[in-house]
Amino acid sequence: MEKHQLRSGYTTGTCAAAAARAAAAMLLTGNQLQHMKLVTPKGTEADLPLFHVVIKDQEAKCAVQKDAGDDPDVTDKALVFAAVRHFDGDEAEAQKTCYRYDGGDGTGPLFLTAGEGIGWVTRPGLSCPVGLPAINPVPRAMIFENVEEARRQAGFEGPLKISISMPEGKKLAEKTFNSKLGIEGGLSVLGTTGIVKPMSEDALTATIRLELHMKAVAGDKRVILTPGNYGEAFIKETLSLSMREGVTCSNFIGEAFEMAGEEGFEQILFAGHIGKLIKVAGGVYNTHSKYGDRRMEILWDCVRAVIKDLDERKSAILSANTMEEAAGILKEHGILKPVMEEVVRRIRKYTTLWSGGKRVEVVTFSTADGILGMSQGAEDLIGHFAKETVPAEITGG
Incomplete structure (x- = not known):
């Protein structure tokens, strides 16, 4: 055709x-x-x-x-x-x-x-x-x-x-x-x-950069990054934070972290659904499906890094249709927590590298189980954002 x-x-x-x-x-x-x-x-x-x-x-x-x-x-x-x-x-x-x-x-x-x-x-x-x-x-x-x-x-x-x-x-x-x-x-x-130009990715990345730049100009040193709607809803409903401090970066994860580093942000909270963030754990710079989908392979690599005797479940994990299903398999075996700790560790490694060495904290979740993994300093950073959010909501600012 x-x-x-x-x-x-x-x-x-x-x-x-x-x-x-x-x-x-x-x-x-x-x-x-x-x-x-x-x-x-x-x-x-x-x-x-x-x-x-x-x-x-x-x-x-x-x-x-x-x-x-x-x-x-x-x-x-x-x-x-x-x-x-x-x-x-x-x-x-x-x-x-x-x-x-x-x-x-x-x-x-x-x-x-x-x-x-x-x-x-x-x-x-x-x-x-x-x-x-x-x-x-x-x-x-x-x-x-x-x-x-x-x-x-x-x-x-x-x-x-x-x-x-x-x-x-x-x-x-x-x-x-x-x-x-x-x-x-x-x-x-x-x-x-x-x-x-039809379907211009440049326009999308320019919008992300502009949002980050405006927050930097306003004097912000901390920012929240999330890939999309699921992340926005999780930030508001589960973390009780405002998206006033947030920027939605779509699939442009690597570029968004580079931009945040260039704009001088010192602390970045990265929150998103495991279906998207698992790709970042594999060092995937742009998570759009057109660049490939290695979600289950990346997850299995994280499983093997922390659990040595689960080979009999390899085919079940690799053939899972969604990350929600794969997380359910890990939960059945009682290993969801250590595997997600490894996933978060890898996400943090790559995003810290992309941001130029800034402090990055990570929270990932699923629809079925809520928070699946959280980096060690994430709760403290969430607390800082919460202190800034409450007065603005009370005053309507």
Whole structure:
């Protein structure tokens, strides 16, 4: 069967820049447009159709519909609006809520702000200042450059104000990490190349790094890492800790520990379901199944390291469908505890290595039996997190 090549799309930043350029051109010329061309930072030309075009004396507004290609982007098919109007307000006051661009050559400044559905930054550590819209540097530059070009082509030198909005943004933002990052009220305007690469792992690891960076900027020296939803639920329900101190790292275990080390975290609590963490005990850097599944082989190696006379159960363990089933076999033989101690020891060895020698404590669990294994210092570290969690929950902070 011929392999289907995944189709690329355009970033929110490209859509916003195209809409802004079109709105500026229509405001300054009075001519209604059907589409707008621009060149993305990657050098690809985009020719995007326009929707909901409105031209008034002082303002023009239009939208571009986001096309994310074959990437499962929550913003796919959402409308990205840009409104451009003549600016006659107080420049100093505008800079409190707007980005400013000075084109030079005697032209007036351009101001960029956000309308409905675009988030605002409330915490430090992002590439946008606190108190301004979450419009990242590359799309910000694209918007300014394209509006400046439209202004130049129209022979206009006066100041303009640009506003980007996405009516569906606030609702769509609930499906993103924005609230955890301190972006309130809507989506971010993102993009570095202007092109959306389908199923990009880079986007996932960039999010993990950003979350860790923001916690580091906030002064945190301890962090919780967990692979996914099971781990998050366990941290909240069993350990009674808040995920305010946590970062979900998916299958990117090794990279997450490297990032945590690079960001200067001194203590890391690693908590997760045994089905995922057993791979880490075998030194598996990325636990996605596409890189192989050696869970039972790794478990058997841990069994042999601590129990010498269980060869008759080797086939049962190696043929177990799940780690829950395998743990049940170990429990029947009364050896679950020492084997899990070995598993935790190996997980700690690899994660400590990946983090650059930071203090790592490990807790692993199963749905059937709860906590299966815990490193010696884990309880103490959990206690430190508990002290930090309680006041925040009491105060609602």
